[in-house]
Amino acid sequence: QVQLVESGGGLVQPGGSLRLSCAASGIAFSVNAMGWYRQAPGKQRELVALIQVLGNTDYPDSVKGRFTVSRDNARNTVYLQMNSLKPEDTAVYYCVIGRHWGQGTQVTVSS
Numbered sequence: 001q002v003q004l005v006e007s008g009g010g011l012v013q014p015g016g017s018l019r020l021s022c023a024a025s026g027i028a029f030s031v032n033a034m035g036w037y038r039q040a041p042g043k044q045r046e047l048v049a050l051i052q053v054l055g056n057t058d059y060p061d062s063v064k065g066r067f068t069v070s071r072d073n074a075r076n077t078v079y080l081q082m083n084s085l086k087p088e089d090t091a092v093y094y095c096v097i098g099r100h101w102g103q104g105t106q107v108t109v110s111s
Contacts, residue, residue: 002026002100009105020080022095029076032098036080038091085109
């Protein structure tokens with residue numbers, strides 16, 4: 001069975017940072033593309049980071065320069081480093097590895 005376990009979400013002040021982690025099991029980690037989506041209540045789901053098998057990454061303009069996706073193949077873990085957080089970054093964040101989705105972790109940016 002494939003299991004993706006997310007962690008690292010929480011409450012942070014504007015301008016702060018968080019690092020999300022997604023630990024995978026039961027999957028050939030290194031041969032899958034992976035990334036992170038977010039969804040805020042009443043808003044469309046948005047891809048915020050993509051990392052391909054060969055390591056190339058893509059970000060939408062809304063997070064470019066602030067978010068960084070990386071992976072550790074030895075630990076079967078993908079990360080999302082989020083810096084300079086803004087209130088509009090508040091959402092549930094989901095990691096995706098291949099066709100598999102994590103359970104989501106809440107990120108709230110507020111004073």
